[in-house]
Amino acid sequence: MTTFTSxxxxxxxxxxxxxxxxxxxxxxVAARVLAARGARVVLAVRDLAKGREAAATMTGDLDVRRLDLADLTSVRAFADDFEEPVDLLINNAGLMIPPLGRTADGFELQFGTNHLGHFALTNLLLPRIRERVVTVSSTAHRAGSIDFADLNWERRPYRALAAxxxxxxxxxxFTAELQRRLTEAGSPVLATAAHPGMAATSLLRPSGKRPLIESIQQRVVHLLAQSDEGGALPTLYAAVAEIPGNSYAGPKGFMESRGAPKLVGRSGxxxxxDSARRLWTVSEQLTGVTFPLSSTIIER
Structure with a gap:
């Protein structure tokens, strides 16, 4: 196919x-593009003031609502407020290598926010989702492993990058197991994933807390990173392209760091x-949120 653009x-x-x-x-960027194409876009943000500021720069039907993925009470409140159908859910928010922290429910901050918060949100909204769930991952998944004995870094010395x-x-x-369950339930909803490559987003901007690491990081970013606009393209591709469930999109350039989106591979x-099923079970236990029964999935 031709190169995908916004x-x-x-x-x-x-x-x-x-x-x-x-x-x-x-x-x-994804919200702005989708709103400009006519969608009603809900900006789900922790800071309402920043969300409203962002919405003010966009054109279209926009709604700003509070969502703190590091607090399951907030996740439940957000989902409870949604009674209308949701066509597309983009699980985009995330934290990257902060110092050791805990969510409101006691989970390690990155695992609790990046995974468990979105896990709970998706399952709570799923009876109202009609088309697709897109979850943003990272090439850093290749260096990752799931330590089921210590998911929340309570026994080991904390390593932010490993977390x-x-x-x-x-x-x-999560995406793989969600798609398996959706297929088994007879749902037409697709679960896909994307990664932005190395995008010069706020996740990679220096905080001043780790000067040496951040100095090296910024040099790498300057050499390899693409803009927010380029980094959003794999997410948009995973959201609207004619691709199968459990697809994973990323940039096609050098080391998947930049470039137009395409379907990419993932680690073993x-x-x-088996790990996907086990992680799902543990995530249900930790969050108290389960996959909806097939009978609760709305008629489409």
Missing amino acids: ADVPDMTGRTVIVTGANSGIGR YGQSKLANLL NARDA
Whole structure:
């Protein structure tokens, strides 16, 4: 096919889209493009002021609602407020290599936000989702492993990058198992995933807390990273392209760091169906949220 650009996003009139973390970075770009194509876009953000500021720069039907993925009470409240159908859910928000922290429910911050928050949100909304769930992962999943004995880094010395890799691997295992369950339930909804390559988003901007690491990081970013607009293309591709469930999109350039989107591969760990099922079971236990019975999935 020809190279996919934002101009290839079809008319979205009549569709409702939720984008988590849509106040900045690739989430902001994806929200802007989808709204410009006619979708009603809900910016699901932790900071309402920043969400409203972002929405003010966009054109279209926009709604800003509070969602803190690091707090399951907030996730439930957000889902409870949605009574209308949702055509597309984009699980975009995420944290990248912060110091050790805990969510409101006691989970390691990256695993709790990047995976468990989106796991709960998706399953709570699933009876109202009609078309697709897109979850944003990362090439860092290749260095990740799921330590089922210590998912929340309570027994080991904390390593932020390893914890990030675990959370991004969890995103892909979640996508695979979600698609398996959707297919088994007879649902037409697709679960896909994407990664932005190396995009110069707020996740990669220096905080001043780790000067040496951040100095090296910024040099790499300058050499390899693409803009937020380029980084959002794999997400948009995974959201609207004619691709099968459990597809994974990323840039086609050098080391998948930049370039137009295409379907890309994933690590052996990310293809482990047994780990995907086990992670799902553990995630249900940790969040108290389960996959809806097939009878609850709305008629489409």
